[in-house]
Amino acid sequence: MTIYYITKMPAQVNPDLAKERENASFGVQKLTNILYGGAEKVRRRRYIESLAFNDPAYSHDEDPNFLSRDELYSFGLKDAVTTAQRIKELNIAEEDVDTYRIAALSWAEPGIALHWIAFTPTIFQQATDEQKEKWLKPAQELSIIGAYAQTELGHGTFVRGLETTSTYDPATQEFVINSPTLTSTKWWPGGLGKTANHATVMAQLYTQGKCYGPHNFLVQLRSLEDHQPCPGVTLGDIGPKFGGNVNDNGFASFDHVRIPRENMLMKFARVEPDGSYIQPASSKLAYSNMVYLRGGFVVQSGNVLAMATTIAIRYSCVRRQSEMKPGEPEPQILDYQTQQYKLFPQLAAAYAFWFAARFMKDQYLSITSSMEKGDLSGLAELHGLSAGLKSYTTAAMSNGIDVCRMACGGHGYSH
Numbered sequence: 001m002t003i004y005y006i007t008k009m010p011a012q013v014n015p016d017l018a019k020e021r022e023n024a025s026f027g028v029q030k031l032t033n034i035l036y037g038g039a040e041k042v043r044r045r046r047y048i049e050s051l052a053f054n055d056p057a058y059s060h061d062e063d064p065n066f067l068s069r070d071e072l073y074s075f076g077l078k079d080a081v082t083t084a085q086r087i088k089e090l091n092i093a094e095e096d097v098d099t100y101r102i103a104a105l106s107w108a109e110p111g112i113a114l115h116w117i118a119f120t121p122t123i124f125q126q127a128t129d130e131q132k133e134k135w136l137k138p139a140q141e142l143s144i145i146g147a148y149a150q151t152e153l154g155h156g157t158f159v160r161g162l163e164t165t166s167t168y169d170p171a172t173q174e175f176v177i178n179s180p181t182l183t184s185t186k187w188w189p190g191g192l193g194k195t196a197n198h199a200t201v202m203a204q205l206y207t208q209g210k211c212y213g214p215h216n217f218l219v220q221l222r223s224l225e226d227h228q229p230c231p232g233v234t235l236g237d238i239g240p241k242f243g244g245n246v247n248d249n250g251f252a253s254f255d256h257v258r259i260p261r262e263n264m265l266m267k268f269a270r271v272e273p274d275g276s277y278i279q280p281a282s283s284k285l286a287y288s289n290m291v292y293l294r295g296g297f298v299v300q301s302g303n304v305l306a307m308a309t310t311i312a313i314r315y316s317c318v319r320r321q322s323e324m325k326p327g328e329p330e331p332q333i334l335d336y337q338t339q340q341y342k343l344f345p346q347l348a349a350a351y352a353f354w355f356a357a358r359f360m361k362d363q364y365l366s367i368t369s370s371m372e373k374g375d376l377s378g379l380a381e382l383h384g385l386s387a388g389l390k391s392y393t394t395a396a397m398s399n400g401i402d403v404c405r406m407a408c409g410g411h412g413y414s415h
Helices: 015-022 028-036 039-053 069-089 094-104 113-126 129-140 283-318 337-372 379-407 409-413
Strands: 146-149 165-169 174-178 198-207 210-220 233-237 250-254 257-260
Touching: 015 283, 028 039, 039 069, 039 094, 069 094, 113 129, 113 146, 113 198, 113 210, 113 283, 174 210, 198 250, 210 257, 283 337, 283 379, 337 379, 379 409
Parallel strands: 146 198, 165 198
Antiparallel strands: 165 174, 174 257, 198 210, 233 250
């Protein structure tokens, strides 16, 4: 994720920008209420955000752009730990936790982020009640810190092509997690490089000589005593990236690592002690946590594109260029049709992604509620919707940011 800041409004506003705001044809507060679900929710959101914005623990004199990667990682982890402590101390309600975290960690996505975003939700969605009793509370209390290890060096979105294997041994009632090829190395998971001591590992399930496709397994990666890799586990950081260097994206490979049978997340499918496979009502249930994660990408795409568009449009309001008539003021570049053709579609897309994400969330809650009652009729549509929206919105967001950057000329390339 690109580093960005949430700063206080300046004491003085450029007159051109102030004039544009005064001439708005809509009520800003009314639109804000629509976007966030009503006036009361907006008030609550602003209060929760203020708890983070006004907390000196998150104030840093250092400019992240001049920090080393190790310094970025350490600062991000420190703020993440502070965030976890504050959520407990302030007794932040569950429905407000995400709002507080985003405000507190607005400058970056730390190495522990995937623990909250993917690891813990996967346990919640894929584990049995008994498994939740064992792992969910330690995960929520950060007694264990996890990564979501799905993507491999050779496969990403093609989950059926994953090469990591999990072979059941009925003699010991254990699964053997193995990386049989170089391309089966888990590659890119956030938090895997340094932070996580556990992971939910997506691997091809083999039992009684047959492959039953990808399933999730909870695997300990590092010792809880000295944080060293467990026997048979090779771990590392994948190195600097174009962005997101606060996060320790990493790699992992497994050399016949044994885990208890109970470490297979068995809410929907399970393997009996004798090796018999009990299949789920739908094979797509194993991917239900991916629907949740895809929804997060859609939300983030809208948010990040909105930030880029806001910067570019504000700049276009205050930047004046090219004298049209001698002696007259140079026009704002936003008045040029070519600038509007560049930026207004990005603004429209940001709103569209926002409302699409809301619709997808509503669909997810509705369909998962039906799934709990045994109705799986909406599952296929939900998978298709989430996969398509994730792919489209992330691509459009990335391209849109470049359009906004170039619309700001050379200034668009400055941190």
